Amino acid sequence: MSKVKLSIPVAFLIENLCTSGEPKDVIIECIKKQDFTPLLDKVKEKTMDFKERCQTAEDIGDEWEEAILSGYEFKFLHINGLKRLLYFRLDRALDRDYEQDGITLKNLYLDPIEIDTLQGLIGRQWQVIAEDNEAAGNVQRRVSIKLLYRNEDDS
Structure with a gap:
């Protein structure tokens, strides 16, 4: 079975929300309700436009929920995106x-x-x-x- 492939904006939405340390089901519920208040004080990048990225996911059809539950890979990733991923996922700068x-x-x-x-x-x-x-x-x-x-x- 192949992995879900995500665009950069949607992948970083998920990566940033996961830095909150909250369980996957809480993150999924926040995305579904479009209410990120419970996560805002805990994420690494507080200024991210979460709602806009959710709209992007909907517009392009990225399977964000499956990606959160089962993992994903990037469709494409430039060098600055790679550095950002290292920061979000592994806290490396x-x-x-x-x-x-x-x-x-x-x-x-x-x-x-x-x-x-x-x-x-x-x-x-x-x-x-x-x-x-x-x-x-x-x-x-x-x-x-x-x-x-x-x-x-x-x-």
């Missing part, structure tokens, strides 16, 4: 937790679960590459994130 070299992010430390989670979200377009020897257990590994290049014949 540029120049504090990793460096940017062109369209590559490097010297980012992630544990195996974070690597798998991130690769699952961005794997259509980006690759998480371990830069150090495999570590045992849940030890963090130094990784880089690089854009996957596709041959024009592979479209």
